[in-house]
Amino acid sequence: MWKDIWFLVTRTLRATFRKRSTIILYFGLPIAGILASLLLYGSQGTTELRVGVVNGDEGQTIAADTVRFVQGLDHVKVVNVTQQELHDQLAASDLDSGLIIDSGYSESVRSGSPDHIAIQSVKGAQVTAYMKSMLYGYIDNVAAMGRISGGNDAKFQQLYDRYRSADFKVTSESVNDTSTTKEMSYQSIGFLLMFMMTSAVSLSELILKNRENRTYFRVLSSPINARTYVLANILMNLIVMLAQIVIVLFFMRVVFRIDPGMPVAQMFGILLLFSLVSVSVSLVIVAFSKSTAMAGALSNLVVTPTCLLSGCFFPISIMPDAIRRVSDFLPQNWVLQSIEKLQSGAGFAGVWFNLSILLAFAVVFFLIATYKFGRNNDTRNFV
Amino acid sequence: MNVLDIRGLTKKFGEFVAVDNMSLTVREGEVFGFLGANGAGKSTTINMVSSLLRPSSGEIRILDRDITKQSRFAKLNLGIVPQDLAIYEDMTAYENVSFFAGLYGLRGTQLKERTEEALEFVGLCDKAKSLPKNFSGGMKRRLNIACAIAHKPKLIIMDEPTVGIDPQSRNYILTSVRNLNESGCTIIYTSHYMEEVEEICSRIAIVDHGKIIAEGTKEQLKSTITDVKDIRIEVKSALPAAAGALKAIPGVRTVLQEENMIRIHSDAAVDNLNRILKQLLDDGMEIRSVEEQEPNLETVFLTLTGRNLRD
Ligand SMILES: Nc1ncnc2c1ncn2[C@@H]1O[C@H](COP(=O)(O)OP(=O)(O)OP(=O)(O)O)[C@@H](O)[C@H]1O
Ligand SMILES: [Mg+2]
Numbered sequence: 001m002w003k004d005i006w007f008l009v010t011r012t013l014r015a016t017f018r019k020r021s022t023i024i025l026y027f028g029l030p031i032a033g034i035l036a037s038l039l040l041y042g043s044q045g046t047t048e049l050r051v052g053v054v055n056g057d058e059g060q061t062i063a064a065d066t067v068r069f070v071q072g073l074d075h076v077k078v079v080n081v082t083q084q085e086l087h088d089q090l091a092a093s094d095l096d097s098g099l100i101i102d103s104g105y106s107e108s109v110r111s112g113s114p115d116h117i118a119i120q121s122v123k124g125a126q127v128t129a130y131m132k133s134m135l136y137g138y139i140d141n142v143a144a145m146g147r148i149s150g151g152n153d154a155k156f157q158q159l160y161d162r163y164r165s166a167d168f169k170v171t172s173e174s175v176n177d178t179s180t181t182k183e184m185s186y187q188s189i190g191f192l193l194m195f196m197m198t199s200a201v202s203l204s205e206l207i208l209k210n211r212e213n214r215t216y217f218r219v220l221s222s223p224i225n226a227r228t229y230v231l232a233n234i235l236m237n238l239i240v241m242l243a244q245i246v247i248v249l250f251f252m253r254v255v256f257r258i259d260p261g262m263p264v265a266q267m268f269g270i271l272l273l274f275s276l277v278s279v280s281v282s283l284v285i286v287a288f289s290k291s292t293a294m295a296g297a298l299s300n301l302v303v304t305p306t307c308l309l310s311g312c313f314f315p316i317s318i319m320p321d322a323i324r325r326v327s328d329f330l331p332q333n334w335v336l337q338s339i340e341k342l343q344s345g346a347g348f349a350g351v352w353f354n355l356s357i358l359l360a361f362a363v364v365f366f367l368i369a370t371y372k373f374g375r376n377n378d379t380r381n382f383v
Numbered sequence: 384m385n386v387l388d389i390r391g392l393t394k395k396f397g398e399f400v401a402v403d404n405m406s407l408t409v410r411e412g413e414v415f416g417f418l419g420a421n422g423a424g425k426s427t428t429i430n431m432v433s434s435l436l437r438p439s440s441g442e443i444r445i446l447d448r449d450i451t452k453q454s455r456f457a458k459l460n461l462g463i464v465p466q467d468l469a470i471y472e473d474m475t476a477y478e479n480v481s482f483f484a485g486l487y488g489l490r491g492t493q494l495k496e497r498t499e500e501a502l503e504f505v506g507l508c509d510k511a512k513s514l515p516k517n518f519s520g521g522m523k524r525r526l527n528i529a530c531a532i533a534h535k536p537k538l539i540i541m542d543e544p545t546v547g548i549d550p551q552s553r554n555y556i557l558t559s560v561r562n563l564n565e566s567g568c569t570i571i572y573t574s575h576y577m578e579e580v581e582e583i584c585s586r587i588a589i590v591d592h593g594k595i596i597a598e599g600t601k602e603q604l605k606s607t608i609t610d611v612k613d614i615r616i617e618v619k620s621a622l623p624a625a626a627g628a629l630k631a632i633p634g635v636r637t638v639l640q641e642e643n644m645i646r647i648h649s650d651a652a653v654d655n656l657n658r659i660l661k662q663l664l665d666d667g668m669e670i671r672s673v674e675e676q677e678p679n680l681e682t683v684f685l686t687l688t689g690r691n692l693r694d
Contacts, residue, residue, distance in 0.1 A: 004486070011482050015474050214469035218530065221433040222486035223458045 004224055008232035009239065012206065026199050026240060030248045033191025034184075034256060041184045049131060052081040052095040057116070060106035062142060065164065066117075069138050070099060076131060090120060097121035097131065110156060112147035114139045182343045185252055185260035189267070189339055190312035192248050193332045194303065196241055196275060200282035201299040203237045208292045230373065234279055241275035262342040270338050270351075273358045277331045280365030287372035306330045331361040384411045385447065386538050386569040387432065392441030394427050394593075401427040403593035405441070409538075409571060409586075414564050416584030417573045418680075420690055424593035425573050426466060429540050433463050446537060459487060462536035466543045466573075468527050470515050476502060476526050477511040484533035501533035504562070506555055521552025528556065532563065539563060540571045545579060557583060577680045587680070591688045604683045611636070611686050613676040614647045614656065619669035628666065632658050637689055643671075648686055 016022055051070060057063035071078045081089065081098075089095040102116035117139070119132055141163065149156035207230065210216040219229055249268060252258050260267060285302060289295035307313065309326055310333035316324055327333040335358065338351040387409040394402040402424045409415045419425045430436040432443055434454055443450045450457035470479050481498040489497055502508050505525035515523055524544060532539060541560070545553045560583055564570055574580050580587060581601060588598040597604055625645065626638045634653030639646040645663075649655060656673075663670060676682065684690075 004488075007485050007490075011478075011485070015471065015478065019473075213472065214465060214467055215471055217435055218463065218465065218469040218483060219486060220435055221458065221461070221463045222483065223455050223488070224486050 001228055004228055005232040005235060008224070008229065009236045012232070012236050013239070016203075016206075025202075026195075026244060027247050030192050030195045030244055031251050033195060034188040034248065034252050034258070036191065037184045037187035038256060038258070040187060041180055049076045050094070050096045051076055051078050051131065052086045052089055052098045053078055054081060054083050054086050054098065054100045056100070056102045057105040058103075062106035062109050062160075063101050066101065066105075066135070066138065067099075070131065070135060073131065073134055086120070099131075099135075109139060109142050110146045111151075112143050114143050181259045182261040184258045185267075186336065186339055186343070188248065188252055188258070189271070190307075190332075190336060192244070192271070193274060193278075193335060194307040194312050196244055196271075197278045197281065197303045197307070197332075198299065199240060199244065200237055200275075200278040201285055201295065201303065203240060204233060204279070204282035204286045205292050205295050207233055207286055208289060208295055212292060226373075234283070237279045237282070238275055241278065242272070245271045245275065260339075260343070262339070266342055266348060267339065270335055270355070270358075273355060273362070274331065274335050276362040277358055277365070280362045280369060281331075283369035284365050284372070287369045287376070307332055309333075311336050331358055334358050334361075385409065386411050386413075386445065387571070388442075388444040388447070389428070389432070390442045390444075392428065392431065392443065393439045394424075394431060394436065395439045401593055402431070402438075405590075405593065405595055407588060407595060407598075409569060411537075411569055412564070412567070413586055414560065414570045414572055414584045416580040416587035417571055417590065418577075418580060418587060418684060419573075419590035420688065423590045425590055426542060427593075428590075429463070429542055429571075429573075432540065433461060434458065459534070460537040462531035462534065462539040464528050464531045464539065464541040464544050466546070468523050470523065470526055470530060472516050473514065475512050475514055476507050476518075476529075479515065479526060480529045480533050483530040487534035489534060497533045497535070501529040504532065504559055505529045519549070519552075521548040521555075524548050525552060525556065528559065532568075536568070538569050538571070540573075542573045543575065544572075545574060545576065553579075577684070581680050589684060589687060596687050597683070601680065604680065605678050608678050608683055608686050610651050611648050611678065611682065612651045613678060613682045614649060614659070615674045615676055616645045616647070616659075616663065617671040617673075618643050618645060618663065619671060622666055622668065625663065625666055625668070628662055629659060632662065635659070637685060639685070648682070 017026075053067050053070070055063055055067060067078065070076060079095070081095075083100070086095065086098040086100070090098055098120040100118045100120065102118075105114075105116040108115040119135075142160065145156055145159040145163065149159060207216070210219070216229070220226060245268060249264055249271075252260065253264055281302070282299075285298045286295055289298055309319075309323055310316065310330040311319075311327065312332055316327055316333065316336070334354045338354040338358075341351050341354070342348070385408050387407070389405060389407040392402055392405045392407075393400065405424075405428065417425055417428075427436065431438050432445075432450070434450060434457065445457040446460055448456055471482070474482065477498060480501050481494055484494055484497050484501070499508070499511075502511055505528050507522065507525055507529060510518070510522065515526055518526065528541070528544060544560075545556055548556075557579065560570060560572065572580065572584055584601070586598070586600055587604060588595050589604075590596070597607065599607075620643055626640060629635055629638045629645075629647065632655055634650040634655045635647055636650065637648045647659060649659075660670065660673070
């Protein structure tokens with residue numbers, strides 16, 4: 001029997017994926033989903049400020065540290081330029097603002113009265129406000145040390161060194177960074193869930209399609225029985241799901257370098273469990289449909305709304321309470337919840353309940369489909 | 384040896400009896416004609432023989448083995464050419480045949496050889512790599528046949544394989560039926576075209592309302608109706624009212640009108656041609672020709688069922 005199943009699976013896969021449009025449908029769309037979430041979350045918090053720096057006070061530690069401080073700020077990208085380049089690139093909007101340090105800057109800070117530094121911008125004050133406030137805070141601190149040391153070089157150096165070793169605090173901001181990539185990967189998975197469900201339905205629909213073109217009955221008049229045929233369809237469906245999961249995780253992790261904030265293997269496991277759910281749901285849809293048209297309509301009625309309600313497209317937290325209660329009955333939500341839990345540091349043990357619920361969904365839907373398939377015995381259109 | 388043995392076969396759909404206690408035997412090497420009007424129960428019978436429908440009662444044996452007890456054996460020895468096309472439009476002709484042949488366990492070089500053989504048999508070798516989407520109706524029908532024969536079944540059942548196709552494809556198909564038969568296949572052939580059945584079938588069964596009402600060679604069937612004569616009268620333009628009056632004439636059994644041809648079946652023993660012609664003349668019709676036909680299968684069918692095969 002397994003030989004027959006494998007024969008059916010390979011032949012069907014080959015025929016299905018010969019068309020480039022199906023490859024795009026099954027694999028291109030989920031990748032586009034990652035891109036979409038990159039755009040959604042990538043652009044939100046991180047409008048990057050491009051700052052051109054003209055350092056006329058070269059060789060001085062304080063000037064160099066100032067530039068490094070700006071570099072270390074969140075959402076700021078620093079390029080070293082000349083005065084002329086700064087002027088041109090600001091005009092061409094290649095840069096958002098410029099930081100000009102003239103010679104004598106370090107000396108002036110050290111003596112307690114900062115001077116010879118200027119910030120230029122074409123876009124207006126609000127662009128530079130953030131940088132200005134951070135930067136002036138920094139300069140004021142150093143200038144205060146200058147005033148305290150009152151011209152005593154050794155004392156200033158001592159204070160300054162201590163300050164420098166402390167300012168690594170700035171990098172602790174990077175915790176914020178992974179929260180963005182977590183959101184991105186969460187969102188990518190949300191989209192993937194929907195694409196998995198739609199492709200599961202269209203692959204299961206082959207059963208109906210082959211009923212309509214009557215090849216199903218030709219198959220049944222051969223030594224292949226209905227059970228073998230449906231098993232082969234399920235197996236093929238699972239293989240496609242598996243490929244989708246692998247490809248999406250690969251693109252997410254390796255190509256786009258999004259850190260999901262949890263082990264990829266755990267994500268893979270959960271998604272694999274969900275592939276069982278989406279195949280079983282698709283079988284229920286097919287079992288209750290008399291034609292591919294009806295299955296298509298049912299799928300539209302089921303897949304998109306449930307994905308919407310369970311938070312595949314935007315976080316469920318923004319929805320009213322009543323809807324959030326509905327989402328407890330939707331398998332997609334249990335996947336997303338598990339991922340959220342794991343991202344916020346819960347171990348695999350913390351999501352056992354969620355995973356059992358998912359498995360239960362799969363089992364129940366498989367049983368419903370099996371029951372219904374057993375009762376459809378309509379061979380009317382053959383011969 | 385009997386290739387197909389049907390005993391007391393009945394199929395009910397709810398209250399409706401589609402096949403009614405049918406018994407039938409097809410012997411090895413025969414081309415067996417299966418005739419019946421629309422809804423007579425032919426396809427239902429074939430569906431049960433190919434295990435797609437479960438009989439309400441009765442027994443079916445293929446090559447002397449019960450098809451429910453040894454279903455794999457039965458299916459391996461059976462090829463079905465369905466009435467409606469059953470092919471994948473998005474697979475090439477070659478892939479179609481190879482797919483269906485593969486379901487019978489063929490693999491590798493054997494699968495390749497049998498596929499090519501089947502395609503050659505129906506004359507589609509040069510179209511092997513094309514999609515059936517772009518085929519003519521006749522070519523699709525031929526592919527439909529190729530898909531049923533690549534696994535070399537002992538018994539091939541063809542349900543109206545020539546419906547709605549060009550004469551060239553039809554001749555091709557009829558020739559291939561003969562060739563298949565010569566190569567040792569037993570064939571059950573269903574058709575609405577009497578000429579085809581007369582041409583290729585060695586034995587014929589006529590089905591009506593799920594029952595076999597006559598069975599035998601062409602000659603045997605024709606000899607059952609020596610008591611009937613088949614009169615064809617060509618008129619300039621037939622009036623619809625004519626039939627009723629004609630039926631009242633003693634001896635007349637059935638009257639059929641096809642455009643300006645009136646066909647009358649009448650008892651051979653009754654001399655009524657004069658009365659018939661007088662009736663037509665009285666009705667104001669202009670007679671062009673009168674002809675008495677040798678009985679053929681169509682006459683047999685008409686006499687037995689009171690209906691034309693094609694309606
Ligand atoms: N699944 C079914 N349910 C109910 N009635 C059915 C079913 N299948 C067939 N029938 C009925 O059984 C009768 C026989 O149908 P069948 O298809 O066997 O006829 P047929 O001899 O093949 O006719 P045709 O020449 O039109 O193909 C018809 O009256 C049909 O309506
Ligand atoms: Mg039929």
